[in-house]
Amino acid sequence: MDIDDLWDWLRGRAWPFWLAHGIDWQARAFHEHLTLEGARCTAKFRRLRVLTRQIYSFSEAHRHGVPRAGEAVELGIEFLRRRARQPDGGYAWRFGLDGRVLDNRRDLYDHAFVLLALSAATAVLPQAPLRAMALALDDFIEQRMAHAAGGYLESLPPALPRRQNPHMHLLEARLAAAEAFGEPRFLEGATRLLALFRARFLDRGTGTLVEFLDDDLRPLPGAVEPGHHCEWIWLLHWHARLTGGPVPPEAARLAGFVARFGRLPNGALRDGVAPDGAPTSHEARLWPQAERLKSATLLRGAEWPEALAALTPYLRADGLWHERRLADGRLSEEPAPASSLYHLSCGILFARANR
Numbered sequence: 001m002d003i004d005d006l007w008d009w010l011r012g013r014a015w016p017f018w019l020a021h022g023i024d025w026q027a028r029a030f031h032e033h034l035t036l037e038g039a040r041c042t043a044k045f046r047r048l049r050v051l052t053r054q055i056y057s058f059s060e061a062h063r064h065g066v067p068r069a070g071e072a073v074e075l076g077i078e079f080l081r082r083r084a085r086q087p088d089g090g091y092a093w094r095f096g097l098d099g100r101v102l103d104n105r106r107d108l109y110d111h112a113f114v115l116l117a118l119s120a121a122t123a124v125l126p127q128a129p130l131r132a133m134a135l136a137l138d139d140f141i142e143q144r145m146a147h148a149a150g151g152y153l154e155s156l157p158p159a160l161p162r163r164q165n166p167h168m169h170l171l172e173a174r175l176a177a178a179e180a181f182g183e184p185r186f187l188e189g190a191t192r193l194l195a196l197f198r199a200r201f202l203d204r205g206t207g208t209l210v211e212f213l214d215d216d217l218r219p220l221p222g223a224v225e226p227g228h229h230c231e232w233i234w235l236l237h238w239h240a241r242l243t244g245g246p247v248p249p250e251a252a253r254l255a256g257f258v259a260r261f262g263r264l265p266n267g268a269l270r271d272g273v274a275p276d277g278a279p280t281s282h283e284a285r286l287w288p289q290a291e292r293l294k295s296a297t298l299l300r301g302a303e304w305p306e307a308l309a310a311l312t313p314y315l316r317a318d319g320l321w322h323e324r325r326l327a328d329g330r331l332s333e334e335p336a337p338a339s340s341l342y343h344l345s346c347g348i349l350f351a352r353a354n355r
Contacts, residue, residue: 227288
């Protein structure tokens with residue numbers, strides 16, 4: 001496949017398939033996954049993460065003229081407002097199939113995706129109510145989840161270890177909110193997160209990410225994920241574009257680490273490596289391949305055709321996908337997670353727009 005083939009698959013197969021089978025229209029909610037045979041969902045719960053990622057994906061589908069995508073976005077925003085948002089201004093984490101709250105924690109990672117969903121939904125719904133929700137959410141994160149040692153709590157109640165990943169997605173969401181709403185505070189907040197990345201989330205000795213940290217943001221041992229490196233490369237470029245500054249040199253260091261240590265022999269990005277580059281996994285999930293498509297679009301060169309070639313085998317003609325390549329090279333037959341549609345939508349759209 002080339003990028004035009006990927007785009008045709010996303011717009012003509014994946015988005016329509018998930019609109020037809022990935023939504024519980026009667027319960028007005030989204031399914032967690034779809035089985036590869038029969039397109040069924042067997043989950044007994046619903047997650048805030050899936051809700052918000054599907055709002056993002058279907059907002060983009062609506063933007064590109066896919067029928068009923070706007071209805072799906074309206075359904076998702078309605079669930080956010082009536083079911084997920086709580087009296088304190090935060091959002092619950094997990095729900096039953098009937099919509100009742102099963103777990104009322106406030107998760108930073110998922111709150112970042114609420115902000116991304118609100119920003120994306122401006123393609124469908126009037127901007128003013130979404131802006132008010134976005135500003136209130138940012139207030140909640142700043143007032144209730146800020147950590148004295150820097151950055152933000154993993155959750156309320158607090159949990160350890162702390163991770164760079166939720167902060168990375170909050171950076172993404174604030175960049176999207178800056179573009180959607182034009183409020184200076186979102187770009188200012190994104191810039192503070194970039195400073196935290198430089199101070200705490202990047203190992204200057206190895207040029208790799210620090211994935212896990214203690215309560216005082218001191219690094220903890222553990223594998224790092226090449227897919228996260230690709231996401232940071234894309235975000236560093238995005239922030240530079242919005243601020244009018246140069247692309248930070250950290251982007252090249254992250255790219256160098258991925259090029260040296262991140263790939264399996266078949267060219268796919270492996271799930272994990274040690275900070276010294278030693279492999280910790282011989283499997284390759286779908287989502288890092290989609291994120292690599294974005295960084296390869298920016299880096300050009302040999303990365304671009306290899307990224308396309310690595311992603312293509314995961315995709316099925318019906319609009320579903322294989323979630324992982326196993327260590328023996330086979331593609332898994334597990335259900336396709338709804339949350340991966342976000343990665344595919346974002347990756348393919350960015351690559352098509354910037355090829």
